[in-house]
Amino acid sequence: MVPKSPTLKDVAALANVSRATAARALNSYGYVGDETAQKVHAAAERLGYRGNRLAQALRNGQLPIVGCILGDIQNPFFARIAHDIEAFAREYGHNLVIGSSEEELEQEISLLASLRSLSIRGFIVAPTSASNNAHLKGLIAENVPLVLIDRVAEGADCDSVVVDNEGGARKAVEYLISMGHRRIGLLQDDMRIFTSRERMSGYQTALGASGIALDDRLVSVSQSTVEHAVDATIRLFSQKTPPTALFTVDSLMTQGALLAFRSMGISIPHDVSLIGFDDFNLATFTDPQITVVSQPVSEIGRTAARLLFERLSGKIDAPQKIRFETKLIVRGSVSRHSSA
Amino acid sequence: MVPKSPTLKDVAALANVSRATAARALNSYGYVGDETAQKVHAAAERLGYRGNRLAQALRNGQLPIVGCILGDIQNPFFARIAHDIEAFAREYGHNLVIGSSEEELEQEISLLASLRSLSIRGFIVAPTSASNNAHLKGLIAENVPLVLIDRVAEGADCDSVVVDNEGGARKAVEYLISMGHRRIGLLQDDMRIFTSRERMSGYQTALGASGIALDDRLVSVSQSTVEHAVDATIRLFSQKTPPTALFTVDSLMTQGALLAFRSMGISIPHDVSLIGFDDFNLATFTDPQITVVSQPVSEIGRTAARLLFERLSGKIDAPQKIRFETKLIVRGSVSRHSSA
DNA sequence: AGACAATGTGAGATCGATCTCACATATATC
DNA sequence: GATATATGTGAGATCGATCTCACATTGTCT
Numbered sequence: 259m260v261p262k263s264p265t266l267k268d269v270a271a272l273a274n275v276s277r278a279t280a281a282r283a284l285n286s287y288g289y290v291g292d293e294t295a296q297k298v299h300a301a302a303e304r305l306g307y308r309g310n311r312l313a314q315a316l317r318n319g320q321l322p323i324v325g326c327i328l329g330d331i332q333n334p335f336f337a338r339i340a341h342d343i344e345a346f347a348r349e350y351g352h353n354l355v356i357g358s359s360e361e362e363l364e365q366e367i368s369l370l371a372s373l374r375s376l377s378i379r380g381f382i383v384a385p386t387s388a389s390n391n392a393h394l395k396g397l398i399a400e401n402v403p404l405v406l407i408d409r410v411a412e413g414a415d416c417d418s419v420v421v422d423n424e425g426g427a428r429k430a431v432e433y434l435i436s437m438g439h440r441r442i443g444l445l446q447d448d449m450r451i452f453t454s455r456e457r458m459s460g461y462q463t464a465l466g467a468s469g470i471a472l473d474d475r476l477v478s479v480s481q482s483t484v485e486h487a488v489d490a491t492i493r494l495f496s497q498k499t500p501p502t503a504l505f506t507v508d509s510l511m512t513q514g515a516l517l518a519f520r521s522m523g524i525s526i527p528h529d530v531s532l533i534g535f536d537d538f539n540l541a542t543f544t545d546p547q548i549t550v551v552s553q554p555v556s557e558i559g560r561t562a563a564r565l566l567f568e569r570l571s572g573k574i575d576a577p578q579k580i581r582f583e584t585k586l587i588v589r590g591s592v593s594r595h596s597s598a
Numbered sequence: 599m600v601p602k603s604p605t606l607k608d609v610a611a612l613a614n615v616s617r618a619t620a621a622r623a624l625n626s627y628g629y630v631g632d633e634t635a636q637k638v639h640a641a642a643e644r645l646g647y648r649g650n651r652l653a654q655a656l657r658n659g660q661l662p663i664v665g666c667i668l669g670d671i672q673n674p675f676f677a678r679i680a681h682d683i684e685a686f687a688r689e690y691g692h693n694l695v696i697g698s699s700e701e702e703l704e705q706e707i708s709l710l711a712s713l714r715s716l717s718i719r720g721f722i723v724a725p726t727s728a729s730n731n732a733h734l735k736g737l738i739a740e741n742v743p744l745v746l747i748d749r750v751a752e753g754a755d756c757d758s759v760v761v762d763n764e765g766g767a768r769k770a771v772e773y774l775i776s777m778g779h780r781r782i783g784l785l786q787d788d789m790r791i792f793t794s795r796e797r798m799s800g801y802q803t804a805l806g807a808s809g810i811a812l813d814d815r816l817v818s819v820s821q822s823t824v825e826h827a828v829d830a831t832i833r834l835f836s837q838k839t840p841p842t843a844l845f846t847v848d849s850l851m852t853q854g855a856l857l858a859f860r861s862m863g864i865s866i867p868h869d870v871s872l873i874g875f876d877d878f879n880l881a882t883f884t885d886p887q888i889t890v891v892s893q894p895v896s897e898i899g900r901t902a903a904r905l906l907f908e909r910l911s912g913k914i915d916a917p918q919k920i921r922f923e924t925k926l927i928v929r930g931s932v933s934r935h936s937s938a
Numbered sequence: 939a940g941a942c943a944a945t946g947t948g949a950g951a952t953c954g955a956t957c958t959c960a961c962a963t964a965t966a967t968c
Numbered sequence: 969g970a971t972a973t974a975t976g977t978g979a980g981a982t983c984g985a986t987c988t989c990a991c992a993t994t995g996t997c998t
Contacts, residue, residue: 313954
């Protein structure tokens with residue numbers, strides 16, 4: 259029969275002191291005699307005492323855990339973000355709980371409630387909906403440390419880290435237009451998502467500025483997986499007069515578009531030009547190399563974590579809203595389009 | 599000033615009953631009068647009472663959280679595993695804490711200790727070291743629910759989910775040999791890692807069976823990132839007599855190899871044949887499409903989670919050691935090598 | 939009517955750590 | 969020597985929920 263984990267009570271008993279004295283000795287606060295402290299440490303060592311952070315948390319009102327609710331950890335962008343947040347949290351003696359909203363509002367709400375009831379210390383959330391955010395406002399109203407990442411939510415006045423989605427998308431589409439394209443397709447995520455709205459807005463603004471009419475037939479909606487993007491791309495390019503260029507709103511969709519073009523026998527950039535939002539591992543390997551709107555992924559997660567831990571350590575000034583710039587990286591997947 | 603979260607005490611006071619009665623009403627156990635139950639539920643509703651799982655956990659001795667310690671969440675293989683475990687955990691009312699060991703033994707030990715002191719319910723771990731595992735044996739000895747994933751550890755007698763690394767690697771190398779290759783390179787991870795050892799063993803066994811002498815110059819060690827793999831591949835192929843084929847032990851290394859070959863002007867499969875362990879999103883997109891040893895990623899995470907939750911629910915029979923088969927998927931990155 | 943079981947409820951112990959207050963002793967200052 | 973401060977320690981309250989035991993009432997069976 260394996261004994262239960264040693265508790266402070268056990269340490270105190272072995273050291274022949276009270277629990278309060280043992281606590282003072284182990285945590286170096288208040289007054290403790292030198293000899294007594296040594297006895298307590300020796301007892302703790304002998305028993306293999308490691309403490310119960312659960313009990314600490316109940317007394318303090320907070321569990322040293324931060325929560326991270328993203329769309330899908332399988333998206334390399336979110337995986338990188340989670341990785342950086344976990345590394346940051348670890349440096350501050352915290353652990354990271356992850357939850358995938360899977361872009362479902364109810365699931366996001368449920369996850370937040372679940373983690374709230376664990377009394378975790380704070381949240382980094384990529385909101386599923388740009389507009390349905392009473393649950394986020396509720397957290398803010400209760401002064402729960404919260405940082406929005408990758409997306410913001412209407413009326414949610416708290417720290418946030420995003421990139422210039424609209425500007426990045428606009429530059430991409432402007433570039434395609436400057437290369438002679440007029441029928442530019444858009445591979446789009448759910449319009450409830452902030453980044454989709456912003457990137458769509460950039461797409462529309464660029465077209466509008468060039469006097470090109472919006473054409474709904476050139477926009478295809480896909481969930482953010484390679485598989486869904488393959489289908490959406492095939493739908494888009496099976497039309498009678500398909501686009502001559504495609505702009506995709508994340509790297510999984512870019513990869514899905516590549517697979518779809520291959521299966522359709524469409525050559526890039528000969529038959530169709532392609533620009534994707536967000537860089538990815540093999541973007542420089544594919545033939546041709548993919549032109550992308552890159553975002554500073556190495557900064558986003560870390561900055562969000564820093565903002566959160568600043569809140570956790572008591573910072574109370576106005577919410578910080580950080581918006582990183584993007585950069586159009588011109589590689590080889592765009593060719594000039596000339597109409598006959 | 600925002601009030602603190604309502605507690606059971608508040609609910610009991612509003613309903614004019616004791617805390618015990620309120621608890622019985624809200625959790626549907628013991629005897630509670632109908633009218634009393636209604637009053638308690640109405641009070642809870644009115645106060646927005648959501649409970650404190652921290653206090654519950656202290657009383658029960660366990661936090662409804664499971665921990666997942668993998669190498670690096672950015673590896674798509676681990677991202678998929680974490681995703682599936684989190685989804686499974688959520689169905690059982692648990693949350694998932696992740697920790698990246700970053701293939702550092704001390705970090706894995708520290709993470710495990712950290713999570714132990716939170717009294718979380720169980721662990722799924724991809725051990726950093728095949729042989730240094732006293733910390734894992736310690737958990738097992740204390741009957742902590744533990745499932746090893748992707749790798750096992752010597753002497754750690756607990757549930758595990760792996761694939762046939764040795765067999766998969768052997769098949770890959772046998773295939774290269776059958777295509778006439780004799781100088782077969784290996785892009786390898788740290789040899790402390792179980793999967794590296796196994797895949798190396800498969801590589802060696804296949805060469806040995808064909809009477810081909812092992813050549814240390816054909817083995818390059820890399821950490822499991824695209825960047826490191828690029829460097830390791832360049833080192834391997836900058837030799838006077840480089841390999842005519844390359845076997846890489848994970849998908850990030852495969853991608854790194856591709857990038858390295860591009861930068862070196864090496865053509866696949868014309869100049870070098872390539873087989874990678876583990877499939878990846880664009881393996882069928884690249885030109886040529888990459889031949890891979892595929893593992894059932896959609897099964898691994900879920901199976902590990904199922905085993906863990908079976909333990910959590912009281913299963914006490916002998917540890918289950920599951921080993922999935924792999925499959926060689928022949929695509930276009932291997933060509934026949936004929937010596938002049 | 940009496941015995942026994944079912945029903946309903948509240949008080950307080952418990953989980954394990956932290957913290958405060960009370961008490962005792964030692965030291966410093968006037 | 970008296971007073972104030974510093975030092976050292978233990979008892980028990982506290983966090984918030986669950987659970988057990990004690991007590992009271994109601995219902996059933998003989």
